Amino acid sequence: MTERQSATPSQPGKTTEDITAAVLVIGDEILSGRTKEANAGYIADVLTAAGIRLKEVRIVADEQGDIIDALNALRSRYTYVFTTGGIGPTHDDITAESVATAFGRTIDIDQRALDLMMPYYKARGVELTPSRLRMARIPEGAQLITNHVTAAPGFQIDNVFVLAGVPAIMQVMLDQVLPKLKTGRRLLSETIKVAAPEGDVADIFTEHQRAFPEVTMGSYPDFTGGIIRCELVLRSIDAEHLEDAVAALRQKLSRLGINFA
């Protein structure tokens, strides 16, 4: 089975394969610092909980060449790609066009999208201007991702999910997409909060990683309250391996007289 075949969302559910993902954030406003990016962290949480490993995030400008290059690199490398941003009504929203070009598809006003948007606008007495019509432009062969917040849909082509940039709308779209995805074994995680700086435990932690190669271990400094502490995080898809490694590390820390919780 090729990676592309394994990525088709026609076979959702748990699998023992490693299911991976990337997020592609599109928008000048993020790169200028004007808007602080928040979607990638949210998607990271949701995917991790679902057993999908987020492996890469890219943020690119509203420039067609940049979007296409990044999208093509990511969609060939990971099981799923989620884009956020650039599907609004204004001239700087060029994500849909760029995705169509990346896939070599045509793009035009989509009747299914119009059918979603028209009643929404009609009920609110809002005019369907040429700019709003742009939001109904969907690449040929894409499936729509509906959005009950503002009606204008996102879409899916192959392993790429094109979502809105406004967090509330992105989240609604992601909720809908999730049940369609194949998910891997959930990565389990345990954190030991150590009342000492990283450097004090780094030697034994490195040794511990060598002793338990099937558990991935990371150390993160913690400077809250002006006190230098750290958190040791152990991760594994195997609950038993994880428990063994955590118990053994707690024993080692106790023996060395290092306080932890």
Add this chain to the structure above:
Amino acid sequence: MTERQSATPSQPGKTTEDITAAVLVIGDEILSGRTKEANAGYIADVLTAAGIRLKEVRIVADEQGDIIDALNALRSRYTYVFTTGGIGPTHDDITAESVATAFGRTIDIDQRALDLMMPYYKARGVELTPSRLRMARIPEGAQLITNHVTAAPGFQIDNVFVLAGVPAIMQVMLDQVLPKLKTGRRLLSETIKVAAPEGDVADIFTEHQRAFPEVTMGSYPDFTGGIIRCELVLRSIDAEHLEDAVAALRQKLSRLGINFA
């Protein structure tokens, strides 16, 4: 002058060239959602204010191949690259080794780094363990970036600046690096807050972008307080062009009876 030459920080100061940058965030903890990324947004603000255009951000895992691939792609494409994360004392901190490999340089304990770290540890009665010594490993030929918070330095090779992941330390390092950088003309920006949804102004805004091609215009929805509004942002390195475009847009909005501030 080749791009690489123009990137050498031996000629800092203002230039009319387009000075670009990328940020490479390194860390599993960001991709798992455990830690929310904050450095890229901070660096975006600082670079924008300095007249350097942040063009791309990538977040990759603590995996040497991923770090090297991303770094090589970014450093050949942009004037400057700033990496954050992965230079601590633990085994999962592999940024320095990966950067050395990307540049084909050796890496070893650096006496200059030791000279910075030893007095700091001595004053605090902290042991210089093998793990802490790892933080003195610096690629051959790199320049140190000092850090008065925890003494362990970052470093610069060519157009790449390797900074800490802890925000307070990263910010101290960035402060030091900034005066060494060439800066372009600062991108000026004006925001018009419109009391109407994007779709209501998108047509005239598109037309306005066509009329002022030297000013970059973006529209961003604003859903605060449950009211659908938007912000129109106009950007240019030329103050006069920007003022003209803003004044003309305000006139158009007024004529159409659209409220704005």
